[in-house]
Amino acid sequence: xxxxxxxxxxxxxxxxxxxxxxxxxxxxxxxxxxxxxxxxxxxxxxxxxxxxxxxxxxxxxxxxxxxxxxxxxxxxxxxxxxxxxxxxxxxxxxxxxxxxxxxxxxxxxxxxxxxxxxxxxxxxxxxxxxxxxxxxxxxxxxxxxxxxxxxxxxxxxxxxxxxxxxxxxxxxxxxxxxxxxxxxxxxxxxxxxxxxxxxxxxxxxxxxxxxxxxxxxxxxxxxxxxxxxxxxxxxxxxxxxxxxxxxxxxxxxxxxxxxxxxxxxxxxxxxxxxxxxxxxxxxxxxxxxxxxxxxxxx
Amino acid sequence: xxxxxxxxxxxxxxxxxxxxxxxxxxxxxxxxxxxxxxxxxxxxxxxxxxxxxxxxxxxxxxxxxxxxxxxxxxxxxxxxxxxxxxxxxxxxxxxxxxxxxxxxxxxxxxxxxxxxxxxxxxxxxxxxxxxxxxxxxxxxxxxxxxxxxxxxxxxxxxxxxxxxxxxxxxxxxxxxxxxxxxxxxxxxxxxxxxxxxxxxxxxxxxxxxxxxxxxxxxxxxxxxxxxxxxxxxxxxxxxxxxxxxxxxxxxxxxxxxxxxxxxxxxxxxxxxxxxxxxxxxxxxxxxxxxxxxxxxxxxxxxxxxxxxxxxxxxxxxxxxxxxxxxxxxxxxxxxxxxxxxxxxxxxxxxxxxxxxxxxxxxxxxxxxxxxxxxxxxxxxxxxxxxxxxxxxxxxxxxxxxxxxxxxxxxxxxxxxxxxxxxxxxxxxxxxxxxxxxxxxxxxxxxxxxxxxxxxxxxxx
Numbered sequence: 001x002x003x004x005x006x007x008x009x010x011x012x013x014x015x016x017x018x019x020x021x022x023x024x025x026x027x028x029x030x031x032x033x034x035x036x037x038x039x040x041x042x043x044x045x046x047x048x049x050x051x052x053x054x055x056x057x058x059x060x061x062x063x064x065x066x067x068x069x070x071x072x073x074x075x076x077x078x079x080x081x082x083x084x085x086x087x088x089x090x091x092x093x094x095x096x097x098x099x100x101x102x103x104x105x106x107x108x109x110x111x112x113x114x115x116x117x118x119x120x121x122x123x124x125x126x127x128x129x130x131x132x133x134x135x136x137x138x139x140x141x142x143x144x145x146x147x148x149x150x151x152x153x154x155x156x157x158x159x160x161x162x163x164x165x166x167x168x169x170x171x172x173x174x175x176x177x178x179x180x181x182x183x184x185x186x187x188x189x190x191x192x193x194x195x196x197x198x199x200x201x202x203x204x205x206x207x208x209x210x211x212x213x214x215x216x217x218x219x220x221x222x223x224x225x226x227x228x229x230x231x232x233x234x235x236x237x238x239x240x241x242x243x244x245x246x247x248x249x250x251x252x253x254x255x256x257x258x259x260x261x262x263x264x265x266x267x268x269x270x271x272x273x274x275x276x277x278x279x280x281x282x283x284x285x286x287x288x289x290x291x292x293x294x295x296x297x298x
Numbered sequence: 299x300x301x302x303x304x305x306x307x308x309x310x311x312x313x314x315x316x317x318x319x320x321x322x323x324x325x326x327x328x329x330x331x332x333x334x335x336x337x338x339x340x341x342x343x344x345x346x347x348x349x350x351x352x353x354x355x356x357x358x359x360x361x362x363x364x365x366x367x368x369x370x371x372x373x374x375x376x377x378x379x380x381x382x383x384x385x386x387x388x389x390x391x392x393x394x395x396x397x398x399x400x401x402x403x404x405x406x407x408x409x410x411x412x413x414x415x416x417x418x419x420x421x422x423x424x425x426x427x428x429x430x431x432x433x434x435x436x437x438x439x440x441x442x443x444x445x446x447x448x449x450x451x452x453x454x455x456x457x458x459x460x461x462x463x464x465x466x467x468x469x470x471x472x473x474x475x476x477x478x479x480x481x482x483x484x485x486x487x488x489x490x491x492x493x494x495x496x497x498x499x500x501x502x503x504x505x506x507x508x509x510x511x512x513x514x515x516x517x518x519x520x521x522x523x524x525x526x527x528x529x530x531x532x533x534x535x536x537x538x539x540x541x542x543x544x545x546x547x548x549x550x551x552x553x554x555x556x557x558x559x560x561x562x563x564x565x566x567x568x569x570x571x572x573x574x575x576x577x578x579x580x581x582x583x584x585x586x587x588x589x590x591x592x593x594x595x596x597x598x599x600x601x602x603x604x605x606x607x608x609x610x611x612x613x614x615x616x617x618x619x620x621x622x623x624x625x626x627x628x629x630x631x632x633x634x635x636x637x638x639x640x641x642x643x644x645x646x647x648x649x650x651x652x653x654x655x656x657x658x659x660x661x662x663x664x665x666x667x668x669x670x671x672x673x674x675x676x677x678x679x680x681x682x683x684x685x686x687x688x689x690x691x692x693x694x695x696x697x698x699x700x701x702x703x704x705x706x707x708x709x710x711x712x713x714x715x716x717x718x719x720x721x722x723x724x725x726x727x728x729x730x731x732x733x734x735x736x737x738x739x740x741x742x743x744x745x746x747x748x749x750x751x752x753x754x755x756x757x758x
């Protein structure tokens with residue numbers, strides 16, 4: 001979600017709540033006998049309100065599981081999640097008097113700090129990366145379909161090369177490519193003799209197919225756009241003009257593979273922080289409930 | 299025909315059931331969402347099975363209570379039917395007696411409202427100023443008027459000047475001492491050589507063992523003086539205030555004055571009269587001394603007094619008298635007493651002779667051992683300072699001068715600034731009236747506290 005002008009009301013409200021809470025905290029700290037305490041009336045108020053904000057922020061996940069329920073707009077929930085979740089940190093710090101206390105409260109405080117920090121990081125990433133994704137990955141596809149798209153790219157490349165150089169032998173058959181359901185025979189394909197087609201076959205089998213088959217290998221020459229352009233330019237000088245359009249298609253397939261790699265990288269940046277944020281949030285809510293129960297008792 | 303990316307072609311590449319398949323990222327997220335909270339719950343269950351409640355502690359206990367760190371129930375007593383197990387006064391009183399502050403107090407705070415634990419290894423007695431200000435900021439008493447200022451919020455906030463420095467107060471001591479004279483340069487010392495006296499020559503903290511430079515020669519090597527005046531005038535014992543070298547011992551003649559101020563009564567004797575005796579005893583002492591003397595010097599019974607010269611300047615015949623021993627002793631005793639009452643004793647003491655009384659009365663010294671009876675003070679904690687930093691002794695010429703420092707001098711260090719020394723009330727004042735302290739009958743056995751096994755029958 002982008003942090004834009006639509007957040008202005010939330011920002012103002014959050015700053016207002018934070019300022020009011022800070023004022024109350026400072027006055028209480030100056031006037032109370034033993035400084036700020038979680039068990040005092042104000043300390044409990046901070047704790048209850050902070051916990052309520054955390055709970056609301058946590059309910060975003062539940063709300064997302066049942067998007068058809070009419071429980072307010074998703075954007076409103078998201079803004080509330082961001083701003084109230086962020087506010088929970090100062091409120092809980094005021095509740096604790098900036099002390100980490102005993103074992104459970106120390107664990108809770110660190111969990112809260114990690115959750116809020118990962119949330120801030122995630123918010124920043126989600127603010128900047130989508131626009132970068134649009135610019136850097138015009139061939140973006142559905143993330144979960146990337147493996148499938150890669151297989152199709154492999155198959156397409158195999159067919160293009162086979163159309164020019166003849167069938168790739170069994171030893172060179174691409175193990176990562178399932179049997180094609182329908183073959184694509186390029187209309188302008190010209191079958192070259194073995195000697196003419198050798199540079200393309202050699203390049204494809206030694207450079208391009210490993211590049212397509214091993215998406216996690218970052219050192220491949222074709223992973224670098226400039227080196228890839230140079231390699232294809234050299235290949236074109238070795239091949240007759242009649243197959244240059246095929247070479248162009250192969251170059252385009254490599255570009256798509258590079259973009260898929262970039263998309264995977266950006267996708268992980270966009271979503272991996274959730275692997276920290278969500279589980280720790282749930283642990284925080286569970287342990288926070290236990291803390292509330294025990295603190296009220298003792 | 300070059301490779302093209304039409305919407306149709308792109309759509310054909312997508313498996314429409316892709317969202318039904320699990321992806322690694324989704325799998326990880328599910329595992330972590332279930333696993334980490336479950337791990338937290340398992341942790342708490344594990345602790346509960348091991349009966350370890352310390353995890354719920356809101357912070358470490360004070361040093362004095364550290365031994366109870368693992369025994370929450372020692373203070374947090376659980377009662378059937380009650381949800382709350384907060385530490386009550388009853389739990390505190392099981393181990394400590396906390397005598398009331400004043401009979402006239404309107405409000406008695408709970409133990410925990412002043413002595414806040416679970417804040418790490420702090421001193422529980424080091425209560426906040428605000429704890430005292432709960433009442434003293436707007437002091438009201440059950441009956442009558444408050445005897446002290448009623449708007450005190452702290453040492454720096456409306457704390458009045460020390461009572462002893464108020465205008466009506468003077469030193470009640472009757473010993474005529476001029477501090478300024480004693481602190482002059484080149485005073486003549488016991489052996490006639492010039493000396494520069496220092497405060498420590500006369501004023502010492504209790505328990506300090508060091509030779510007294512101006513003591514009676516018999517006491518001079520080393521002496522320990524212990525005052526028994528350990529209670530304030532209103533009878534309240536000041537716990538801790540008088541233990542160790544904290545207050546100054548009252549100055550005594552034998553340790554501070556005897557070397558210079560020898561109480562000589564007659565030129566025939568080098569020793570002086572004993573100090574601290576009743577005048578009747580001194581009279582008997584003098585009689586005995588002179589009787590012993592004349593017994594060994596009978597020639598002195600004949601007294602030859604040099605006559606005055608005649609008006610013409612011609613010397614007259616000397617006048618000789620022959621006395622009996624009793625007459626001689628009586629005359630010498632009378633002369634010695636005249637010297638003592640009029641000069642030697644009077645130099646420091648106030649003497650008054652009632653009509654018909656055989657001897658004058660010496661006023662009681664009335665040296666105050668405690669100038670601030672409602673407060674405690676440790677000279678030991680301030681010994682890095684020169685005495686005159688706080689006590690204006692060098693300029694005091696009257697014995698009635700009160701040389702206690704003003705509150706402003708204390709506040710120059712003891713204030714709430716970042717570099718200020720401790721300024722909370724507990725530093726000088728004690729809340730509980732320890733004179734009312736009752737003995738506590740302990741209820742714990744050793745294994746309750748150490749967490750060990752209870753002793754078997756027959757064992758101690």
